[in-house]
Amino acid sequence: MEVSAIENYWDGIDCSVRPKLLLGSVGGKHLLETGIRCLESDPQLAVEILLAAYAANPFDGNTAQQLLNIETLVSFFPMSVARCISAVAENWARPDNISYFLRITSKRDNRKISSYILSCIEKEPHNLFWIQQGLIYAGASSDFDFGVKLLSAEFSSELKPAVNAAKSFFLFMSGDNVQSFKSLRSASESFGIENFANLAASVALALDDRESAVSLLSGSVQVQPWRSSETLRLHDLVRGLDVQKVQLAGSVAILLYSFNKFEELDATLGSLHRSELNDSKIFMLDNGSSDSTAEVLDRWQQEFGDRMVRIDLPVNVGAAAARNWLMNEPEVKECDFAVYLDDDVEVQPDWLMYLGSAVQEYPDAGVWGCKVVDYISPAVMQSVDLHLIQPPGEEGAGPEVDLTRIAPNPFKVSDLHHQVLDGGYFDYMRPCASVTGCCHMFRTEKLLDNGGFSLFLSPSQYDDMEHDLRSCLKGEFAVYQGHLRILHRKNTGAASRVSVMQEGNALGNKYKMQAMHPRSEILGIMADEERLLQRDLEKKIKYLAENGFLESLLPESDTEE
Secondary structure, three states: OOHHHHHHHHHHOOOOOHHHHHHOOOOHHHHHHHHHHOOOOOHHHHHHHHHHHHHHOOOOHHHHHHHHHOOOHHHHOOHHHHHHHHHHHHOOOOOOOOHHHHHHHHHOOHHHHHHHHHHHHHHOOOOHHHHHHHHHHHHHOOOHHHHHHHHOOOOOHHHHHHHHHHHHHHHHHOOOHHHHHHHHHHHHHHHOHHHHHHHHHHHHHHOOOHHHHHHHHHHHHHHOOOOHHHHHHHHHHHHOOOOOOOOOOOOEEEEEEEOOOHHHHHHHHHHHHHOOOOOOEEEEEEEOOOOOHHHHHHHHHHHHHHHEEEEEEOOOOOHHHHHHHHHOOHHHHOOOEEEEEOOOEEOOOOHHHHHHHHHHHOOOOOEEEEEEEEOOOOOOEEEOOEOEEOOOOOOOOOOOOOOOOOOOOOOEEOOHHHOOOOOOOOOOEEEEOEOOOOEEEEEHHHHHHOOOOOHHHOOOOOHHHHHHHHHHHOOOOEEEEEEEEEEEOOOOHHHHOOOHHHHHHHHHHHHHHHHHOOHHHHHHHHHHHHHHHHHHHHHHHHHHHHOOOOOOOOOHHHHOO
16 A cells, blocks of 8 residues: 555645645535635645535525536536525525614524524525524524424425435434434435535444444545545544543642632532542632632532632732732642633533543643533534634735734634534544633643743733744644533623623734734744644544555556556
8 A cells, every 4th residue: 555645645735725624624614715715726626625615504595606606616516416506596595684683693582583583484485594594593502403393394306405414414413313314315415425424423423333433434535535624533533532531640730710700610610529630639719709709619618628729819810810820829830730721611520531631642732622612502612723824815924013903913713613513523633723721731841931821911812822822933732632522601692792891802902912923923833833734634644544444545557566
């Protein structure tokens, strides 16, 4: 077997396309942008990616129309898919006035939203815009039965590929794995199973069929090796990393700080108490709270005993200062590892052992983090592996810092996880530029060496990301442990909307963070990360090839000696 042929595949992808595919191969918007970008450099690759983009959002009329606008493109798609795209484009129309709909969605009043969508479907039964909005609502609110209900209505025969594709996901999320697999088979007759391999693998795992999950992912990567997300997941399944748990070798300090969130803090400490902490010690800083936080801490102090050190501050010093206070506690400085946890998360019992697995696989990381999902709607991912990107139109060189702009140095992190729901698409482990501060772990020596969290970014927002950027500049990138999922509690409904002051603080801190790191530094981090991601992926491809899960990608004539 010519393993080098597989390893070298990524070197052959156009340099303007490769960074986007290394970010991942999921997310309809991401795939659409990537496919359009490679239309000239590699038309065949563009066809594959654009078909995948449509399969990800088959009821999106905007996507359907964009695909139809690309000359001759859909003629290269399966005929049933081409007819489906045309039918969606013809039957999708955004109403002129949706102000009321936008108002109730901003208030997150689920009862009103679902009732209004159903009434609009009744008034405009052939307008797929409302079907699409219904599916978006169903996913965001975890009302998956509502999605199944919408897709169980009568549709024209041309729309069956879209119905089967969407229905398979909602059936899976609602727990009906057998019917989901049936819908996947039907959808695959039109789109090809490679466009649903990740979801099909999740269904197979739910049915306790690990062998099929591996086979589905392997087949997808074999025929379309640009599928980085599927490759990463395949590697971890083959090696058993999704279930690997490792005891951390060394002492662990768990660091929390809180301000006036006694109910959330109570739940967080409860989940910690139920978890396998072993000899870990908790350091709890009350950041000047004026609610019932003190009473909550009194009670948990009795439960944890000397395993919890309590620090009470008279005023709120902000998140960054609280983090710095905790990391400089003498007992913390003596520990091998320091884990920061938000005061509104819920951890699973074996969470520390999953972080231990990440340490074993990537011992030199600057920080280790995990997947963070919404507590109320766990299908909604708040954070996964985060990668630095520049917005469209801002790519490449430019002014180091332009203080006259609202974004003095435009850069942000990737948002593929916001384009999909958690169907297992980010269940892998790999390096990245940053992980969320909701739950992240450091080697204490590296944490102290990297300096404190920036007080420029007080009282909160972006201090954890800026800290990660400094690690990246030293060549110590973060590592994402996607097999560990943390639930993040937050207010819902009207209470979840931030104030003008909070929005202003976040915007101001983003401005300051961009000004702290000039464009040349960000471009350097992006270039280093691209090389790191490619090396990591190629190493995993090599492992899969050497162990018989992938075959050579060279044509037969090129592999014959």
